[in-house]
Amino acid sequence: MSDFKSELGFQDCWDPVANPKLNKPAGGSVGGGSRNPKIATQSTDRSSAKVQTISAADKARLARVVKGVPEVMVKVSKPAKNDKTGNPIKVTRASESVRVSEHLAYISRNGKIEVENDRGEVFNGRTEVGAIYREWMEKHDEDRREGSATDRTRITTSIVFSMPGSVNAEALKDAVRALAVQEFQGRHDYAMALHTDTHHPHVHLTLRTVGADGQKLNLRKADLQRLRDTFAQKLRARGIEAESTPRHARGVARRGEVTPVYKIRQRGGKPLADARKIRQVRRDLEDNGGRLPQKAWDDAMIARRNRVMATYDQAATILAGSSDPRDRDLARETKRFAARLTETTTQRAEMARSLVGHGDARSASRGRANTDKRSVRYLDVSKGRSDKGVRER
Numbered sequence: 001m002s003d004f005k006s007e008l009g010f011q012d013c014w015d016p017v018a019n020p021k022l023n024k025p026a027g028g029s030v031g032g033g034s035r036n037p038k039i040a041t042q043s044t045d046r047s048s049a050k051v052q053t054i055s056a057a058d059k060a061r062l063a064r065v066v067k068g069v070p071e072v073m074v075k076v077s078k079p080a081k082n083d084k085t086g087n088p089i090k091v092t093r094a095s096e097s098v099r100v101s102e103h104l105a106y107i108s109r110n111g112k113i114e115v116e117n118d119r120g121e122v123f124n125g126r127t128e129v130g131a132i133y134r135e136w137m138e139k140h141d142e143d144r145r146e147g148s149a150t151d152r153t154r155i156t157t158s159i160v161f162s163m164p165g166s167v168n169a170e171a172l173k174d175a176v177r178a179l180a181v182q183e184f185q186g187r188h189d190y191a192m193a194l195h196t197d198t199h200h201p202h203v204h205l206t207l208r209t210v211g212a213d214g215q216k217l218n219l220r221k222a223d224l225q226r227l228r229d230t231f232a233q234k235l236r237a238r239g240i241e242a243e244s245t246p247r248h249a250r251g252v253a254r255r256g257e258v259t260p261v262y263k264i265r266q267r268g269g270k271p272l273a274d275a276r277k278i279r280q281v282r283r284d285l286e287d288n289g290g291r292l293p294q295k296a297w298d299d300a301m302i303a304r305r306n307r308v309m310a311t312y313d314q315a316a317t318i319l320a321g322s323s324d325p326r327d328r329d330l331a332r333e334t335k336r337f338a339a340r341l342t343e344t345t346t347q348r349a350e351m352a353r354s355l356v357g358h359g360d361a362r363s364a365s366r367g368r369a370n371t372d373k374r375s376v377r378y379l380d381v382s383k384g385r386s387d388k389g390v391r392e393r
Contacts, residue, residue, distance in 0.1 A: 007055050008315055012307040013249040014061070015225060054318055061243070062315060063330055065250065066337040069243045070164050072235065073202075074228045076219055077158040093144070096155045097137060103158065104133050107193040107204040118180065118190045132191050136208055139189070148214040157209050157217050161231055162202035167240055169194060169201035175234035176203040183230065187211045248304050251341035281351045292352040305341060312338035 054062070079099055083089055108115050111126035123129050136155060143149035161176045173194040184190055189208040194201065209217050219227075228244035235242040284292055312334050319331035 007053050008058070008311070008318060010058050010062075010311060010315075012304070012311050013065075014245045015229075052318060052321075054315060059319075059327075059330070061245075062312075062334060064241070064243045065245055066330070066333045069241045070167075071250070072228050072231045072242050072244050073160070073162040073164070074224055074231055075160045075162075076224070077160055077204075079154065091152045091154065093140075093151050096140075096153075100136065100155050101133050103156065103206065104129055104191070107191070107195075107206060109195075109197075113193050113195070115191050115193045116177070117192075118185050118188075123191075136189065139208065140210070143210045143214070146214070148210050148216075153216070154209050157207050157219065159205045159207070159219075159227070160202055161205060162200050163235070163240070163242065164200060167201060167235075168238075169196045171238045171240055172201055172235070173203050175231060175238055175240070176205060178234045178237075179227070179230050180205055183227070187213070188217060248301075248308055251305070251308075278351055278355070282355060285352060285355060290356065292349060309338050309341050312341075 079089075081089060089095055104115070105111075105126070107113070108123075108126075108129045111124070111129055115123045115129050115132065117123070117132060123132060140149060140153075140155050143153075144151070149155075161172070161179075163172060173192070176192060180190055180192065184207060188211045190205060192203055192205045194203050207217060211217065225244070225246070232242040232244040281292070316331045316334040316338065319327040319334065322328060322331075
């Protein structure tokens with residue numbers, strides 16, 4: 001057996017930390033690179049390499065994850081598609097002018113909150129904040145003349161940075177300021193404002209979509225994860241415990257709600273999206289004898305959960321063999337944490353469970369079971385887990 005020692009890779013749990021010194025591309029993405037880059041050392045044939053070590057960075061991150069350190073929130077605020085009367089909003093220079101003006105008024109609370117731009121200038125009051133609006137509109141019109149923008153180009157892109165629980169608001173703002181300087185200064189004009197009048201302090205970072213090089217900002221999933229990683233790093237550098245792991249690394253099966261749905265629910269309303277989902281679940285139950293067919297994404301979620309648990313178990317085994325008592329303590333905590341990652345109930349399965357519980361899956365009485373004889377996998381709605389090897393009859 002080879003004595004070669006290699007590091008355990010956590011690519012099934014979280015992405016490798018992005019290198020902040022990477023050259024940024026000319027386009028609008030942040031940092032560049034794929035969503036889940038494969039590092040050459042991690043693709044080594046493990047049959048010839050005995051995994052015996054964990055890098056200091058992964059060990060520190062593992063400790064934060066099993067401890068339950070607060071997770072950062074980074075969300076892109078998408079402009080409304082419909083006006084208050086429900087009519088679609090056509091993106092034009094005029095509609096964008098109104099939207100940008102209203103957005104700057106919103107983040108400044110109509111001039112009551114100071115707004116800071118990428119040059120470090122501070123603006124107070126509606127008149128001063130209006131200067132940002134006028135400057136950006138002039139630049140947008142110049143971009144249109146030069147062909148970098150059209151009448152349908154969004155003038156701004158808005159990102160919200162937040163942390164759960166109580167956190168030092170000024171430190172949070174300072175972390176976002178440092179992130180903005182690192183990721184956007186010199187490429188995109190931006191303005192930022194700190195809000196402390198809600199349950200959680202948060203910072204609105206609004207960027208001009210067309211950059212100095214004429215390229216449009218196009219934030220992809222990988223870019224948002226990079227921003228989360230960078231935000232967490234900046235917070236930790238300021239003494240605030242923070243992490244930025246993907247949901248599956250923490251055993252969270254359901255993704256967070258989009259902002260409009262969240263706000264409707266906060267006001268006590270019932271989002272239309274809920275009714276659509278329930279109708280689809282009811283149809284699935286009725287067409288399959290009261291059982292919920294398992295979709296491809298259900299299988300993928302369970303497979304990923306199993307890979308995550310296997311990685312944590314392997315990490316615990318390695319740490320348990322360490323001579324450092326702190327590593328052995330972390331091994332026990334990791335074992336306990338991994339043992340709790342068994343929940344895979346999706347919102348779809350939860351809705352099916354509720355319908356079955358209320359006798360609302362009317363397929364048995366209607367006799368609408370699907371006649372397709374191909375192998376079908378079902379979710380056990382009583383537990384939210386897969387029911388393997390079941391065939392329709």
